[in-house]
Amino acid sequence: xxxxxxxxxxxxxxxxxxxxxxxxxxxxxxxxxxxxxxxxxxxxxxxxxxxxxxxxxxxxxxxxxxxxxxxxxxxxxxxxxxxxxxxxxxxxxxxxxxxxxxxxxxxxxxxxxxxxxxxxxxxxxxxxxxxxxxxxxxxxxxxxxxxxxxxxxxxxxxxxxxxxxxxxxxxxxxxxxxxxxxxxxxxxxxxxxxxxxxxxxxxxxxxxxxxxxxxxxxxxxxxxxxxxxxxxxxxxxxxxxxxxxxxxxxxxxxxxxxxxxxxxxxxxxxxxxxxxxxxxxxxxxxxxxxxxxxxxxxxxxxxxxxxxxxxxxxxxxxxxxxxxxxxxxxxxxxxxxxxxxxxxxxxxxxxxxxxxxxxxxxxxxxxxxxxxxxxxxxxxxxxxxxxxxxxxxxxxxxxxxxxxxxxxxxxxxxxxxxxxxxxxxxxxxxxxxxxxxxxxxxxxxxxxxxxxxxxxxxxxxxxxxxxxxxxxxxxxxxxxxxxxxxxxxxxxxxxxxxxxxxxxxx
Amino acid sequence: xxxxxxxxxxxxxxxxxxxxxxxxxxxxxxxxxxxxxxxxxxxxxxxxxxxxxxxxxxxxxxxxxxxxxxxxxxxxxxxxxxxxxxxxxxxxxxxxxxxxxxxxxxxxxxxxxxxxxxxxxxxxxxxxxxxxxxxxxxxxxxxxxxxxxxxxxxxxxxxxxxxxxxxxxxxxxxxxxxxxxxxxxxxxxxxxxxxxxxxxxxxxxxxxxxxxxxxxxxxxxxxxxxxxxxxxxxxxxxxxxxxxxxxxxxxxxxxxxxxxxxxxxxxxxxxxxxxxxxxxxxxxxxxxxxxxxxxxxxxxxxxxxxxxxxxxxxxxxxxxxxxxxxxxxxxxxxxxxxxxx
Ligand SMILES: Nc1ncnc2c1ncn2[C@@H]1O[C@H](COP(=O)(O)OP(=O)(O)OP(=O)(O)O)[C@@H](O)[C@H]1O
Ligand SMILES: [Mg+2]
Numbered sequence: 001x002x003x004x005x006x007x008x009x010x011x012x013x014x015x016x017x018x019x020x021x022x023x024x025x026x027x028x029x030x031x032x033x034x035x036x037x038x039x040x041x042x043x044x045x046x047x048x049x050x051x052x053x054x055x056x057x058x059x060x061x062x063x064x065x066x067x068x069x070x071x072x073x074x075x076x077x078x079x080x081x082x083x084x085x086x087x088x089x090x091x092x093x094x095x096x097x098x099x100x101x102x103x104x105x106x107x108x109x110x111x112x113x114x115x116x117x118x119x120x121x122x123x124x125x126x127x128x129x130x131x132x133x134x135x136x137x138x139x140x141x142x143x144x145x146x147x148x149x150x151x152x153x154x155x156x157x158x159x160x161x162x163x164x165x166x167x168x169x170x171x172x173x174x175x176x177x178x179x180x181x182x183x184x185x186x187x188x189x190x191x192x193x194x195x196x197x198x199x200x201x202x203x204x205x206x207x208x209x210x211x212x213x214x215x216x217x218x219x220x221x222x223x224x225x226x227x228x229x230x231x232x233x234x235x236x237x238x239x240x241x242x243x244x245x246x247x248x249x250x251x252x253x254x255x256x257x258x259x260x261x262x263x264x265x266x267x268x269x270x271x272x273x274x275x276x277x278x279x280x281x282x283x284x285x286x287x288x289x290x291x292x293x294x295x296x297x298x299x300x301x302x303x304x305x306x307x308x309x310x311x312x313x314x315x316x317x318x319x320x321x322x323x324x325x326x327x328x329x330x331x332x333x334x335x336x337x338x339x340x341x342x343x344x345x346x347x348x349x350x351x352x353x354x355x356x357x358x359x360x361x362x363x364x365x366x367x368x369x370x371x372x373x374x375x376x377x378x379x380x381x382x383x384x385x386x387x388x389x390x391x392x393x394x395x396x397x398x399x400x401x402x403x404x405x406x407x408x409x410x411x412x413x414x415x416x417x418x419x420x421x422x423x424x425x426x427x428x429x430x431x432x433x434x435x436x437x438x439x440x441x442x443x444x445x446x447x448x449x450x451x452x453x454x455x456x457x458x459x460x461x462x463x464x465x466x467x468x469x470x471x472x473x474x475x476x477x478x479x480x481x482x483x484x485x486x487x488x489x490x491x492x493x494x495x496x497x498x499x500x501x502x503x504x505x506x
Numbered sequence: 507x508x509x510x511x512x513x514x515x516x517x518x519x520x521x522x523x524x525x526x527x528x529x530x531x532x533x534x535x536x537x538x539x540x541x542x543x544x545x546x547x548x549x550x551x552x553x554x555x556x557x558x559x560x561x562x563x564x565x566x567x568x569x570x571x572x573x574x575x576x577x578x579x580x581x582x583x584x585x586x587x588x589x590x591x592x593x594x595x596x597x598x599x600x601x602x603x604x605x606x607x608x609x610x611x612x613x614x615x616x617x618x619x620x621x622x623x624x625x626x627x628x629x630x631x632x633x634x635x636x637x638x639x640x641x642x643x644x645x646x647x648x649x650x651x652x653x654x655x656x657x658x659x660x661x662x663x664x665x666x667x668x669x670x671x672x673x674x675x676x677x678x679x680x681x682x683x684x685x686x687x688x689x690x691x692x693x694x695x696x697x698x699x700x701x702x703x704x705x706x707x708x709x710x711x712x713x714x715x716x717x718x719x720x721x722x723x724x725x726x727x728x729x730x731x732x733x734x735x736x737x738x739x740x741x742x743x744x745x746x747x748x749x750x751x752x753x754x755x756x757x758x759x760x761x762x763x764x765x766x767x768x769x770x771x772x773x774x775x776x777x778x779x780x781x782x783x784x785x786x787x788x789x790x791x792x793x794x795x796x797x798x799x800x801x802x803x804x805x806x807x808x809x810x811x812x813x814x815x816x817x818x819x820x821x822x823x824x825x826x827x828x829x830x831x832x833x834x835x836x837x838x839x840x841x842x843x844x845x846x847x
Contacts, residue, residue, distance in 0.1 A: 349708045
């Protein structure tokens with residue numbers, strides 16, 4: 001054992017009790033100087049809760065926290081910041097109506113003659129973001145930017161704040177490969193400066209790429225802490241799940257089923273300023289994957305197909321019959337479903353229960369005058385809580401109290417409950433643990449076997465390759481390539497993205 | 507069924523408790539407070555008086571609850587009351603029949619609500635600003651209708667709405683009880699309640715789930731307009747005239763207060779019409795109690811404010827979690843132990 005003083009942060013016997021659930025049970029966690037420590041576990045294992053106890057966002061119900069060997073008891077995130085602990089929480093919690101620069105320097109704005117020196121603040125903000133290759137207008141409202149950009153801003157702020165410890169709770173969930181590489185470069189630099197870094201993720205490749213040690217939680221209990229180098233992937237997964245995973249996602253899912261005849265046909269479908277007109281055919285029982293870099297128009301494609309943004313050109317048909325996709329409501333009537341990317345803003349209805357969240361879309365389609373009986377709602381909720389393994393103490397829990405991954409599953413359940421014919425999934429596995437990840441992919445395959453048509457948007461190319469019979473590649477808000485049959489490989493997609501890039505900027 | 511009853515009981519407990527405590531306190535200061543007597547087939551007594559005087563605020567609170575549940579607010583209800591009172595008086599004095607008068611008046615209220623609803627739902631104006639327009643303009647409109655004077659009337663039918671009785675209860679009480687029950691039933695027996703709550707918590711997510719958010723928003727403000735029309739008719743019938751300057755003055759604030767005391771959050775979402783009605787009764791009991799106990803009127807507002815602050819503090823999540831915290835002795839002990847370090 002190393003002497004205690006080599007730990008920059010150590011927590012022992014942390015307890016956290018929520019009404020109806022013990023989220024943490026005597027958890028020990030210690031962080032060395034200059035290490036990247038991955039904190040892993042299934043959805044709902046207690047990772048975010050542990051982080052929040054460490055930073056004072058939650059009051060812990062027991063246990064000690066030492067920073068540099070001295071007892072501390074941060075009562076608020078501000079106190080934690082003053083102790084040198086910078087944190088990026090799982091749900092971006094910046095102020096979306098302030099500018100990017102204001103968000104970066106909130107509470108510590110550069111002053112001149114007692115007033116905020118906006119010019120200096122903007123200059124520093126630009127310099128800070130330049131390290132992340134992010135060249136944006138720092139005087140614009142944060143809300144104007146995508147989740148990914150907001151995530152980078154949150155990271156930049158936390159990095160800048162952290163003198164000793166940096167905690168990153170699923171920071172890479174909405175970042176693409178390029179941005180992840182950038183983040184890792186910065187993390188390595190901080191590590192050399194002797195900071196301790198806590199890193200939560202469900203991407204195991206990233207764990208092996210950057211972490212020195214791994215701590216695994218399961219059901220609020222510590223399973224163990226290991227050196228990353230001594231822990232093979234299989235064993236790690238077994239630690240997390242408490243069982244062996246039968247099969248991890250791989251490109252080996254040979255049988256993608258013969259795509260049925262074309263059922264949905266879009267021609268010249270587009271909207272100015274959002275996505276250029278595109279043609280798209282989707283067969284019954286077919287999964288069409290959509291790939292592209294962030295901001296390439298993936299989410300815009302989904303929104304226009306679902307009527308969240310109304311198409312201003314083109315036609316949509318189902319078996320030769322024109323479809324009305326003028327609004328989400330109209331699209332839902334045509335048996336469309338859309339599981340959005342940004343679950344906090346577009347997905348969950350936070351104060352309502354898991355049951356109501358699952359029943360919502362079905363109820364909206366039936367209309368207000370035909371309520372789903374309470375018994376039926378209970379049955380529906382119980383069914384999906386079991387089928388998708390949503391971890392919640394009961395179905396009446398407000399959905400905002402569920403862990404991130406479990407919220408994601410509940411939103412998926414909302415759409416499955418409507419039994420759609422055409423389902424659009426925008427990053428369906430974001431924030432989902434390894435076990436559930438495999439489950440969801442199996443689910444997508446079984447939906448498709450039942451004859452559902454699916455559009456799946458994902459930045460995880462292996463996953464796309466596993467279930468898509470075709471992959472559309474997007475760039476600069478246009479559909480630029482389509483891969484079919486044996487061309488659907490990760491390399492093929494990467495090449496298509498790169499090739500179209502070459503063509504776009506000569 | 508049993509569990510839903512239990513959730514209702516838990517939900518309404520703070521309001522019922524507050525009401526009981528206030529009534530008991532008043533009855534100590536004023537013996538005979540609980541006495542009821544029957545005269546000419548109508549009940550009389552201070553309790554009945556509270557129910558009767560509280561009618562306008564109770565009615566307004568019904569619509570306000572639904573509007574607030576959508577994350578909105580309706581500042582115009584007091585002014586709409588004045589408009590509707592003026593319209594009713596003008597129609598009846600112009601010789602229209604009672605039915606026609608009521609129809610036109612209620613139509614006016616619905617129109618006012620529709621205006622607010624369109625501003626909020628279609629033009630996407632912030633509710634507080636959107637309804638401020640009518641709050642300011644409404645009294646002017648009412649004054650135009652009454653031509654600046656108090657428009658009195660003598661129609662026995664219209665007066666009956668203000669001071670008649672039905673089944674022993676004053677008409678205003680019957681109206682708000684029946685109307686409140688009807689709205690609560692409609693909202694809870696259909697899916698409207700859940701859809702409104704979803705809309706109030708997250709409008710965009712609800713829209714993406716297929717909820718007709720625009721229609722629901724407009725409907726909420728229309729309902730509020732309807733409530734204001736009913737309250738306006740009662741207020742005018744009660745004084746047998748339309749007073750454009752004073753009818754419904756500041757009642758929007760009492761209505762909002764009733765909703766808040768009823769525990770519905772101004773941030774939208776979960777709502778309870780029953781709790782808001784109890785809130786309206788709490789406010790009216792305080793008013794009546796202060797009057798009866800003979801404090802000089804200057805004190806009324808201050809005492810009222812103090813009592814309301816107390817109720818709000820008791821209801822606040824922080825106070826409640828502190829309560830839960832204190833009632834878990836061993837956890838509390840270990841925590842304080844840590845804090846003293
Ligand atoms: N405020 C709260 N009230 C009640 N229960 C809560 C609250 N916050 C979290 N929980 C519960 O505590 C458990 C742990 O949640 P936590 O968010 O820590 O999980 P996690 O490991 O971060 O999962 P994920 O990978 O999905 O983000 C979950 O079962 C969750 O429902
Ligand atoms: Mg989490």
